[in-house]
Amino acid sequence: MAFTDIEQRILDRLDIFDKKQDDLCERVARVEEKITNHLEHQQQKFNKTSVIIGVMIGVVGLITALK
DSSP states (O other), X not given: OOOOHHHHHHHHXXXXXXXXXXXXXXXXXXXXXXXXXXXXXXXXXXXXXXXXHHHHHHHHHHHHHHO
């Protein structure tokens, strides 16, 4: 099937949009992965800090109770 010049240019333009869409999807996936990793790291950091603060409160409570 032979395409006219206008049809061929339309198809070429659609191919360009398809490539741009694929590139955008890849970039969004990379950003999503980075954000997920960052949030996991922050959650681990928060959990560790919570444990340390809990232990410190417990120690202060024991010291206060033993006085």
